[in-house]
Amino acid sequence: MEAIAAKTRNPVIWFLRYLREAKEELEKVAWPSRADVVRYSALVIVVGVALAAAFAALDWALSLGLEQLIRLSK
Numbered sequence: 001m002e003a004i005a006a007k008t009r010n011p012v013i014w015f016l017r018y019l020r021e022a023k024e025e026l027e028k029v030a031w032p033s034r035a036d037v038v039r040y041s042a043l044v045i046v047v048g049v050a051l052a053a054a055f056a057a058l059d060w061a062l063s064l065g066l067e068q069l070i071r072l073s074k
Helices: 002-007 011-028 034-073
Strands: none
Touching: none
């Protein structure tokens, strides 16, 4: 069948073969447990919020410093 699918350029046969092979590959995947997904998702959210806060603080500090430099130059 694969030789037939490879020789023919029938898009329906090609697509069905693609779906079958994709399903076979997805069955080989070692999926994480629900607890792992929750733990990693929480970690990503916490790190994202921490980085956002750090960048906001850095932006605020640099903005304040720039304002002071502008006042000094006047």
